[in-house]
Amino acid sequence: MNHDPYSWGRPSDAMYGQYNNAIANAPNTLEHHSSGSNFNENTTRPIVTGTSVIAIKYKTGVVIAADNLASYGSLLRFQGIERLHKVGKTTVVGISGDVSDMQHLLTILDQLEMENNYDNDEYSDNVDELQPSYIFEYLANLMYHRRSKMNPLWNALIVSGVDSKTGKPFLEYVNLLGVKYASPSIATGFGSHLAIPLLRKLADSEEEAAELTLEQAKKGIKDSMKVLFYRDTRSSKNYSLAVIDKDTGIAYDNNVDVEDMSWKFAKDITGYGTQRV
Amino acid sequence: MTSVGTGYDLSNSVFSPDGRNFQVEYASKAVENGSTTVGLKCKDGVVFGVEKIIANKLLVPGKNRKIQTIDRHIGCCYSGLIPDGKHLVNRGREEATNFRNTYGKPIPVSAMSERLSQYVQAYTLYNSVRPFGISTIFGGVLKTENGGDNKPELFMLDPNGSCWGYKGIATGKGRQTAKAELEKLITSETFDFSTLSAKQAVEEVARIIYLAHEDNKDKDFELELSWCSLSETNGFHKYVPEEVYNEAVENAKSAVGLADSDESGEEDMEVDAQ
Numbered sequence: 120m121n122h123d124p125y126s127w128g129r130p131s132d133a134m135y136g137q138y139n140n141a142i143a144n145a146p147n148t149l150e151h152h153s154s155g156s157n158f159n160e161n162t163t164r165p166i167v168t169g170t171s172v173i174a175i176k177y178k179t180g181v182v183i184a185a186d187n188l189a190s191y192g193s194l195l196r197f198q199g200i201e202r203l204h205k206v207g208k209t210t211v212v213g214i215s216g217d218v219s220d221m222q223h224l225l226t227i228l229d230q231l232e233m234e235n236n237y238d239n240d241e242y243s244d245n246v247d248e249l250q251p252s253y254i255f256e257y258l259a260n261l262m263y264h265r266r267s268k269m270n271p272l273w274n275a276l277i278v279s280g281v282d283s284k285t286g287k288p289f290l291e292y293v294n295l296l297g298v299k300y301a302s303p304s305i306a307t308g309f310g311s312h313l314a315i316p317l318l319r320k321l322a323d324s325e326e327e328a329a330e331l332t333l334e335q336a337k338k339g340i341k342d343s344m345k346v347l348f349y350r351d352t353r354s355s356k357n358y359s360l361a362v363i364d365k366d367t368g369i370a371y372d373n374n375v376d377v378e379d380m381s382w383k384f385a386k387d388i389t390g391y392g393t394q395r396v
Numbered sequence: 397m398t399s400v401g402t403g404y405d406l407s408n409s410v411f412s413p414d415g416r417n418f419q420v421e422y423a424s425k426a427v428e429n430g431s432t433t434v435g436l437k438c439k440d441g442v443v444f445g446v447e448k449i450i451a452n453k454l455l456v457p458g459k460n461r462k463i464q465t466i467d468r469h470i471g472c473c474y475s476g477l478i479p480d481g482k483h484l485v486n487r488g489r490e491e492a493t494n495f496r497n498t499y500g501k502p503i504p505v506s507a508m509s510e511r512l513s514q515y516v517q518a519y520t521l522y523n524s525v526r527p528f529g530i531s532t533i534f535g536g537v538l539k540t541e542n543g544g545d546n547k548p549e550l551f552m553l554d555p556n557g558s559c560w561g562y563k564g565i566a567t568g569k570g571r572q573t574a575k576a577e578l579e580k581l582i583t584s585e586t587f588d589f590s591t592l593s594a595k596q597a598v599e600e601v602a603r604i605i606y607l608a609h610e611d612n613k614d615k616d617f618e619l620e621l622s623w624c625s626l627s628e629t630n631g632f633h634k635y636v637p638e639e640v641y642n643e644a645v646e647n648a649k650s651a652v653g654l655a656d657s658d659e660s661g662e663e664d665m666e667v668d669a670q
Contacts, residue, residue: 226497230496233467233468237465238461238464
């Protein structure tokens with residue numbers, strides 16, 4: 120579609136008078152936007168980014184993983200950036216997309232957790248611990264609110280955890296558009312193309328996920344991380360892996376490496392870049 | 397109070413000819429009948445204790461907590477008008493949030509004391525408001541990794557807005573006894589803050605509250621104990637765990653000569669018996 124209002128057609132000048140160009144002289148290239156334009160423009164692209172987050176439910180919990188890399192465009196700029204975050208006692212939030220927006224989200228989540236804990240100390244009344252579903256709804260509202268302000272947080276989030284009252288695993292997704300959904304296996308970014316097929320092979324439905332053991336789920340996630348490292352040029356070998364289990368709580372390892380790789384196929388790949396075949 | 401009835405005590409912020417602000421002094425009266433509250437520093441933290449008089453047998457034991465958390469590392473308790481205290485704690489939480497948003501780290505206890513005392517003092521300046529009817533004891537320890545100095549701090553804030561740092565302090569009905577006990581403890585020759593552990597401080601506070609309750613023996617009470625210590629709670633303000641609590645109460649009872657047997661059924665101190 121041509122976004123230039125001039126080309127949309129308008130009622131005749133005879134009827135409505137001369138068109139006032141000042142009302143909507145929308146420029147149609149980015150260069151024009153920054154100078155002398157009469158509308159505001161918020162984030163239009165992420166700058167420093169984190170790639171996929173992947174997660175799958177199993178019998179008594181959820182396994183979630185994300186690598187520890189923040190890229191600046193195609194430059195693998197910052198290593199050791201953790202993108203999985205514990206919130207409350209039974210929730211881990213995985214964040215992909217813009218890293219500065221992620222850091223902003225973390226301060227918000229920290230405040231949320233603290234406000235909840237004021238009168239919910241473990242030896243206090245303890246009536247309303249933060250559940251994964253609470254955190255998810257809060258974040259989903261926040262993301263939708265920000266996109267409705269035309270000022271989105273450029274992220275895709277996966278909220279994973281276990282409801283501490285019912286013991287049920289929880290896994291849901293929300294992104295910068297405010298779109299949300301739940302599924303037994305979820306991935307953001309490239310992961311939704313490369314990891315989801317592998318994870319769905321393990322568990323295609325809630326019923327199948329309820330049969331999955333921790334070992335199976337963990338292996339599925341580790342294999343998917345390997346495939347992502349093979350195929351996603353913005354990914355790193357080093358990643359974080361969290362298991363949230365209804366019995367054992369959160370087990371978080373921020374230093375896992377992709378193992379047992381084989382790059383033998385690499386020499387046979389042809390047809391890229393300056394390579395002459 | 398010879399000047400009572402002269403008219404200078406009717407409005408807040410008005411001095412009497414001899415330089416007193418009666419409304420603020422009356423607010424202190426509200427504190428003097430409040431529940432006994434004790435704060436004590438130890439080598440790596442602070443301990444709070446509150447004597448909670450059971451006003452009604454229908455109240456659920458162990459609930460209706462009086463000690464509150466201002467920030468993760470700051471505990472707070474007060475005697476006087478409870479809703480005034482809740483309001484002040486809310487203000488403290490706002491200040492803590494504000495500080496964190498501005499400087500990106502938790503608020504030091506001393507900075508909190510400045511902000512809270514300014515707030516309370518402002519309520520002595522206008523005749524459209526009344527002063528806070530509470531004396532607030534608050535304190536904590538901020539770890540070096542969070543921008544602090546690992547040193548425990550303890551303050552008491554009065555209705556007139558003055559706020560002093562203490563090694564140990566008490567307010568409320570039993571303050572005379574409690575303060576005397578604290579002085580006895582802190583000035584004794586064998587006493588040394590650098591060796592007083594949080595657990596020992598809990599024992600002392602429990603004992604002092606029980607002792608101070610002796611003057612008010614006809615009323616049942618529940619003891620509330622909380623602490624914020626580097627070694628015990630990793631710098632977080634938390635309620636004292638059940639085992640430590642029970643042990644402290646046992647020892648306190650025997651220290652003031654209340655054998656458990658002759659009091660059984662009368663005083664149910666089990667916080668977590670719900």
